[in-house]
Amino acid sequence: MKLDYTPEQQAFRAEVRSWMEANVPAGKLPSFDLTRQGFEAHRDWERKLSQGQWGMVTWPEAYGGRALDLIRWLIFEEEYYRAGAPTRVNQNGIFLLGPTMMEFGTDDQKQRFLPRMAAGDDIWAQAWSEPGAGSDLAAVRSTCTRDGDEYVLNGQKIWSTRAVFADWAFGLFREPGSERHKGMSLILFPLDAPGVTRRPIARMDGEMVFAEIFLDNVRVPVADRLGDEGQGWHVCMATAGFERGLMLRSPARYQVAAQKLAALYHANKANLPASIGERVAQHWMDADAYALSIYSTASRLEAGGKIGPESSTNKIFWSEMDVALHQTALDILGPRAELLGQSTDGVSPVDWLDGFIFALAGPIYAGSNEIQRNIIAERMLGLPRG
Amino acid sequence: MQFAFTEDQLTITQAAREMLVETCTPADLRKQLEAASPRDDARWATIAEMGLIALLAPEDAGGLGMGLVDLIGIAEAAGYVGLPEPLIEQAGIVVPLLARLEDNRGWLDKVLAGAVVVVGHPINPFVANADSADAFLLADGDDIHLVTADAVTITRAESFDPFRRLFTVSWTPSATTLVGEGWGDTAERGALLAAAEMIGLAQRCIDLAVSYAKDRVQFGKPIGTTQAIKHMIASAQVKVEFARPVVHAAAAELPLGTLPARARVAHAKIAAGAAADIASRMSVQAHGAMGMTWEVDLHFYLKRAFSLNYAWGTQAQQFETVQERIAAERMGPDATFASALTQ
Ligand SMILES: Cc1cc2nc3c(=O)[nH]c(=O)nc-3n(C[C@H](O)[C@H](O)[C@H](O)COP(=O)(O)OP(=O)(O)OC[C@H]3O[C@@H](n4cnc5c(N)ncnc54)[C@H](O)[C@@H]3O)c2cc1C
Numbered sequence: 001m002k003l004d005y006t007p008e009q010q011a012f013r014a015e016v017r018s019w020m021e022a023n024v025p026a027g028k029l030p031s032f033d034l035t036r037q038g039f040e041a042h043r044d045w046e047r048k049l050s051q052g053q054w055g056m057v058t059w060p061e062a063y064g065g066r067a068l069d070l071i072r073w074l075i076f077e078e079e080y081y082r083a084g085a086p087t088r089v090n091q092n093g094i095f096l097l098g099p100t101m102m103e104f105g106t107d108d109q110k111q112r113f114l115p116r117m118a119a120g121d122d123i124w125a126q127a128w129s130e131p132g133a134g135s136d137l138a139a140v141r142s143t144c145t146r147d148g149d150e151y152v153l154n155g156q157k158i159w160s161t162r163a164v165f166a167d168w169a170f171g172l173f174r175e176p177g178s179e180r181h182k183g184m185s186l187i188l189f190p191l192d193a194p195g196v197t198r199r200p201i202a203r204m205d206g207e208m209v210f211a212e213i214f215l216d217n218v219r220v221p222v223a224d225r226l227g228d229e230g231q232g233w234h235v236c237m238a239t240a241g242f243e244r245g246l247m248l249r250s251p252a253r254y255q256v257a258a259q260k261l262a263a264l265y266h267a268n269k270a271n272l273p274a275s276i277g278e279r280v281a282q283h284w285m286d287a288d289a290y291a292l293s294i295y296s297t298a299s300r301l302e303a304g305g306k307i308g309p310e311s312s313t314n315k316i317f318w319s320e321m322d323v324a325l326h327q328t329a330l331d332i333l334g335p336r337a338e339l340l341g342q343s344t345d346g347v348s349p350v351d352w353l354d355g356f357i358f359a360l361a362g363p364i365y366a367g368s369n370e371i372q373r374n375i376i377a378e379r380m381l382g383l384p385r386g
Numbered sequence: 387m388q389f390a391f392t393e394d395q396l397t398i399t400q401a402a403r404e405m406l407v408e409t410c411t412p413a414d415l416r417k418q419l420e421a422a423s424p425r426d427d428a429r430w431a432t433i434a435e436m437g438l439i440a441l442l443a444p445e446d447a448g449g450l451g452m453g454l455v456d457l458i459g460i461a462e463a464a465g466y467v468g469l470p471e472p473l474i475e476q477a478g479i480v481v482p483l484l485a486r487l488e489d490n491r492g493w494l495d496k497v498l499a500g501a502v503v504v505v506g507h508p509i510n511p512f513v514a515n516a517d518s519a520d521a522f523l524l525a526d527g528d529d530i531h532l533v534t535a536d537a538v539t540i541t542r543a544e545s546f547d548p549f550r551r552l553f554t555v556s557w558t559p560s561a562t563t564l565v566g567e568g569w570g571d572t573a574e575r576g577a578l579l580a581a582a583e584m585i586g587l588a589q590r591c592i593d594l595a596v597s598y599a600k601d602r603v604q605f606g607k608p609i610g611t612t613q614a615i616k617h618m619i620a621s622a623q624v625k626v627e628f629a630r631p632v633v634h635a636a637a638a639e640l641p642l643g644t645l646p647a648r649a650r651v652a653h654a655k656i657a658a659g660a661a662a663d664i665a666s667r668m669s670v671q672a673h674g675a676m677g678m679t680w681e682v683d684l685h686f687y688l689k690r691a692f693s694l695n696y697a698w699g700t701q702a703q704q705f706e707t708v709q710e711r712i713a714a715e716r717m718g719p720d721a722t723f724a725s726a727l728t729q
Pocket of ligand 1: 125126127128129133134135136158159160161162210361364365366367368369370371613
């Protein structure tokens with residue numbers, strides 16, 4: 001057990017740090033949810049990252065990566081958040097679809113999609129959920145009907161994050177007449193294909209973070225199916241493993257949040273009860289505990305281990321930590337917590353409120369925490385199914 | 387950076403764990419209670435023969451010269467079985483303390499041969515296992531005294547945990563008993579090892595809840611099929627999962643002796659204590675009224691977890707260390723590991 005960085009790892013950190021210092025945009029980019037312009041500003045940032053070969057550092061060099069190990073990926077993420085770099089508009093692609101494609105994709109698919117993904121040329125949305133298939137994803141009704149070398153897609157998807165402006169989506173479809181886990185395929189489709197209609201959905205704060213997607217006889221080549229025909233469920237579960245397990249939420253995000261929370265606390269300490277200090281300490285501990293856990297998982301995976309149902313514990317931990325941390329920040333702000341504007345004394349209550357609203361969704365998406373608890377109980381601990 | 391145990395560490399932990407699980411079953415605990423014996427001599431002999439007590443002793447003293455990290459998985463296993471004998475205290479606290487003394491008066495050799503020396507640390511007025519001790523390391527202020535069993539008077543202070551044999555000790559410090567000055571990191575070692583034991587205890591409470599929930603039938607089906615029970619158990623498991631790496635990191639970082647390292651130990655104690663607390667109470671709930679009885683085994687583990695939560699520093703004290711670290715040291719993603727922070 002060696003809990004210090006090697007000189008090579010430190011040199012890598014320095015390299016990332018200086019690149020970020022030279023390249024991270026000075027001001028905050030406009031939201032990628034509100035306008036096409038904001039979305040494109042984020043795409044430009046993805047391009048800049050990929051020009052520096054920072055698009056996805058763990059990917060093979062052939063696809064625009066650096067073939068680095070997971071420890072270096074963590075160091076990269078640490079410096080990324082430390083620098084306050086923009087939120088990755090392409091995280092569905094690089095963190096979820098990318099790893100899935102490396103495992104299940106054909107050579108042709110890898111060549112066609114991965115470099116463009118790493119470069120920000122294609123921004124991806126995830127089209128799994130449907131109005132009648134949320135937690136029960138096997139209830140998906142949208143269909144793929146085989147017609148020679150093409151599939152014809154029909155149906156409706158919902159809650160697709162960033163689909164308002166994204167270029168492509170990966171979705172779960174079933175052969176007409178098939179039921180439950182059988183007969184499903186994971187299919188890639190361009191969001192500007194004839195027959196695709198997107199309708200933005202406003203979140204409770206008015207931001208259009210997700211969209212409905214209507215598919216009306218959309219034709220896609222069979223070559224754009226990821227994984228074998230009828231094996232969509234299996235492929236999706238692998239993606240979900242990445243989503244919960246490691247990639248979707250790297251620890252640095254929460255460590256930076258805990259750092260900001262401590263600063264907020266220290267600036268307001270004189271008027272606060274001691275119990276708030278303990279809560280702040282608890283959130284710092286939780287953020288570090290999450291980091292330690294991910295480092296130990298990364299070490300295990302580097303040594304050839306596999307990630308199993310225990311990844312569901314990650315999902316619960318980070319989502320609950322995020323809500324609690326923001327709750328404490330709002331409690332520190334007190335009467336200012338509800339303000340939408342910037343306040344005069346240097347703190348921006350609205351940033352914490354934004355963070356809180358975002359955090360509220362954490363226990364819902366990527367498989368709700370109730371479903372994760374079922375997975376832990378049944379697959380990790382072996383309790384009987386209901 | 388390599389946050390994983392080595393093959394050697396895993397092998398020795400596995401061997402110790404198998405021995406403990408086999409020789410320290412709930413039935414064994416009950417027998418030992420009936421016999422009112424402070425320790426099971428056969429098991430203690432096995433522990434000594436396996437060299438577990440000598441893990442951290444210097445090689446020139448006949449030990450294996452290992453570090454706290456090597457002991458941490460064994461401490462978890464000792465917690466998992468609710469081991470009554472002071473293996474962890476002897477191996478992780480007493481042996482290093484004796485090894486550090488300029489003149490340990492031959493007691494290190496004796497401990498390695500199976501004698502028991504117990505610790506009366508300034509942080510706690512009670513001394514565990516005093517009735518089976520051959521000698522005592524006792525505090526007079528910050529001074530350390532080594533006193534043999536015949537020179538002390540011990541009075542039992544009954545604990546909720548029947549296997550925690552606590553005593554107050556009266557004795558007279560003198561120039562001849564004085565063996566050293568300064569307890570150093572003894573309290574941190576105690577806190578860390580208690581944390582590791584609590585991880586094992588928490589997991590045991592969860593495992594007991596799982597097996598009970600598979601068997602117990604209500605409304606025509608096992609209670610473990612219901613989500614109320616499943617989710618309660620799963621939540622406890624999440625607590626364990628995110629306390630364990632902290633305990634492991636604390637073991638690796640404690641030797642640094644810096645504030646961030648001490649804060650990690652404090653974090654380990656808080657997180658493992660919370661996990662053990664939640665898991666043990668959850669398990670009582672999952673067992674229903676049976677959970678409140680002497681008859682089911684759960685109480686052995688619940689009681690040990692309860693006691694360890696108050697040993698070697700309370701949660702409030704640990705929180706103070708964490709808050710001190712937050713105020714004095716860099717936070718953030720490049721400050722995860724104590725080694726990254728200079729002192
Ligand atoms: C911000 C946000 C972004 C999202 N982005 C995407 C995206 O990009 N792509 C995509 O495909 N989807 C996305 N989703 C959808 C998300 O995956 C679903 O919301 C989620 O799977 C839950 O489904 P549902 O909303 O239909 O809730 P439901 O399944 O209707 O659940 C409602 C409630 O009932 C509980 N529940 C349901 N079944 C059970 C059960 N068996 N046991 C116990 N409790 C149960 C749930 O936990 C929840 O609390 C997003 C959601 C949010 C909030």
